[in-house]
Amino acid sequence: MEIIQGKRQLQKVATREHIIETAMLVYLAQGFSTPTNIIAQEAGVAHGTIFVHFPTRENLLFHALERFADNIGEKLHGLSASNSDMEVLLRAHIEIIGENEAFYKNLIREISSLPLDTRSLLVSLNSIASHHFSIALQRSIEDGKLKKLSVHMAYNTWLGLVHYYLQNSEFFSPNGESVIERYKDELVNSYIDLLKK
Amino acid sequence: MKKCIACGMPMNTPSEFAMGDTNKDYCVHCMRQDGSMQSFEEKRLGLTDFIVRTQGFDRTAALEVAETMMKKLPAWADCFS
Numbered sequence: 001m002e003i004i005q006g007k008r009q010l011q012k013v014a015t016r017e018h019i020i021e022t023a024m025l026v027y028l029a030q031g032f033s034t035p036t037n038i039i040a041q042e043a044g045v046a047h048g049t050i051f052v053h054f055p056t057r058e059n060l061l062f063h064a065l066e067r068f069a070d071n072i073g074e075k076l077h078g079l080s081a082s083n084s085d086m087e088v089l090l091r092a093h094i095e096i097i098g099e100n101e102a103f104y105k106n107l108i109r110e111i112s113s114l115p116l117d118t119r120s121l122l123v124s125l126n127s128i129a130s131h132h133f134s135i136a137l138q139r140s141i142e143d144g145k146l147k148k149l150s151v152h153m154a155y156n157t158w159l160g161l162v163h164y165y166l167q168n169s170e171f172f173s174p175n176g177e178s179v180i181e182r183y184k185d186e187l188v189n190s191y192i193d194l195l196k197k
Numbered sequence: 198m199k200k201c202i203a204c205g206m207p208m209n210t211p212s213e214f215a216m217g218d219t220n221k222d223y224c225v226h227c228m229r230q231d232g233s234m235q236s237f238e239e240k241r242l243g244l245t246d247f248i249v250r251t252q253g254f255d256r257t258a259a260l261e262v263a264e265t266m267m268k269k270l271p272a273w274a275d276c277f278s
Contacts, residue, residue, distance in 0.1 A: 120265040130251035152253030
C-alpha cells in the first residue's frame with residue numbers, strides 16, 4: 001500500500017513539473033495571457049488536471065514565471081561586487097537580459113496586466129541587479145569618473161533605455177535578430193557617455 | 198544552493214551566509230550586528246527602504262511590494278496568515 005502511495009506521489013510531482021515546464025514554453029511563445037486550456041493541450045493533460053495542481057490560472061502563471069525569475073536571479077546574483085567597474089557590470093547585465101530576451105519582452109509588454117505577486121518577481125530581479133549597480137555607481141562617483149546621480153535615477157534610466165529597445169524590437173530589429181545582440185554595444189557605450197563627468 | 202529564508206537571496210559562498218556560517222538559513226544582509234536574524238518589522242522596513250533607494254518607487258507602493266515578496270518567503274509566511 002505504501003509503495004502504491006509513494007508511486008502516486010511521485011507521479012503527482014512529475015505531472016506538476018511537466019505542467020510548469022510546458023507553461024514556461026507556452027508563455028514564452030504565446031504570451032503570459034495564454035489560456036490554461038492551451039497549456040493543458042500542449043502538456044497532453046486534461047484541462048481539469050491543471051487545477052488539481054494549481055488552484056487558479058494566476059497561480060500557475062506565478063509558479064512558471066517564478067522559475068524564470070529564479071534562473072535569471074541566480075545569474076544576476078553572480079554579477080557580484082567584483083564587477084565594480086560600471087561598464088563591465090552593464091555588459092554582464094545586458095548579456096543576461098539578452099539570454100532571456102523572449103521572457104523580458106513578454107514581461108515588459110504585459111507587466112501592467114499581471115497580478116501584484118507576479119509583478120513583484122520583476123521587482124526582485126531589479127533589486128538584485130540594482131544592488132550591484134549601486135555599488136559600482138558609488139565607486140565610480142567616488143573615483144570622480146561618473147556624475148553624481150541618485151541610484152534610482154541612474155538605474156531607471158539604464159533600464160528604461162533597454163526596455164524601450166525590447167518593447168519596440170520590431171522597429172529596431174525587424175528581421176528577427178536579437179535586438180539586444182544588435183544594439184548592446186551602442187546601448188552600453190551611449191549610457192556610459194551620458195554618465196561620464 | 199541555499200536561498201535566504203528571509204529575503205530569497207541565493208547563498209553560494211560562506212561570506213554570503215550570516216556570520217559566515219553555512220549552517221545558517223539567512224544571509225549576511227538579513228542579520229543584525231549580533232548575528233541574529235532581523236525581525237519581521239526590521240526586514241519590512243529594510244526591504245521597503247531598499248526598493249525606494251534603488252528603484253525610486255513611491256514609499257507606499259514599495260511597502261506593498263515588499264510585503265508581497267515577504268509573503269512568499271519561508272521566514273515570514275506565517276506573519277500574514
